Amino acid sequence: MTVRTVPARALAAAGAVAVLLAGLVGCASAEDDKDPEHRSFSLPGKTLTIDSDDSALEIVAGGRAADGRIEVTRWFSGSVTLGKDPEVSWRMTDDRLVLRMRCSGVIADCSARHRIEVPRGVAVTVLDDDGSVRASGFRDPLNIRTKDGSLHVTDSTGPLELRTDDGSVRAEVSSRRVDARTGDGSVRLTLGAVPDRVRARSGDGSVSVTVPEAAYKLTTSTGDGSVRADVRRDDASPHVLDVRTEDGSITVRTAN
Structure with a gap:
């Protein structure tokens, strides 16, 4: 194991300590x-x-x-x-x-x-207690979970499982299977290939899913918000979109 230690910053006088304690600190x-x-x-x-x-x-x-x-x-x-x-x-x-x-x-x-x-x-598999996560280029399964931080995945075709307790989730990918969830934040998914299954969930935030032209089996649900769905629907379709939020708007549309 490699450990890097950074020397503590000394303050010139006790008065400087008081000023820093009274002020807002957090600029690293x-x-x-x-x-x-x-x-x-x-x-x-x-x-x-x-x-x-x-x-x-x-x-x-x-x-x-x-x-x-x-x-x-x-x-x-x-x-x-x-x-x-x-x-x-x-x-x-x-x-x-x-x-x-x-x-x-x-x-x-x-x-x-x-x-x-x-x-x-x-x-x-990514397990992050506190911090944003960005990922790109994956053809193989990618599973990201963070307690506090935003997630952003691009240029990927492998199956995705994305979870954050507090933060937004974004993906611009061509994955066939996507499961994206946040406890507090928005979800924005843009699919470059017709997916087999997409699940998008937010506890508190809007959810938007953009997919290529095809027929989809679509399920939407919101506790408080509007729903706009402009995709072609077919309950027998093997391409499933399941989009839900407890508080926020839902948009499901076909890419132009």
Whole structure:
């Protein structure tokens, strides 16, 4: 396991501490790291689980990754006053990539971002406690779950399962099977190929699904909001769209 420690930022005087405590603190950005770290990890099989506690993630199928290895780049910026120095760590255990950040103190301000390049032919599961997730280029199954953060998937054809407790879900893909859900946020799906099954759910937010011209078995439901559905319907169709929200509008349309 590799651990990177960043020295705590010292304040010049006690008065400065009082000013910072009274003000709003939270300006760290991983983009401030102009010298990101890079590491290659061996992958023993054809599945990968990415386990992250507090980081924005960008996951790409292909790129520099070769069979049996994944490539990870890490950006980190952070400082802690009156607490332990912040730390970030990464390790690979079997087929599980574990990414961790420790940042706590009276004034703690940290930000991390990871870009993970995965070989083609690998099914990926992402478990992220707090952070946005972007993914692209997947032909194989992709399963993303985050407790707090937005999800955005592009340029993919493999089956997708997307979950967030709090955040928006967006996908511009040609996947045949898509299951997208959020507890609080909007869902926007644009399909480039006629799907076999799409499930789109929001607990609190609008849901929009755009699909190619075809006949669909369509189910819609909203607790509070309008429904606009402009696709051709056929209850015997093998192409199923199931679109629901508890509070928000629903739009299902055919791509122009």
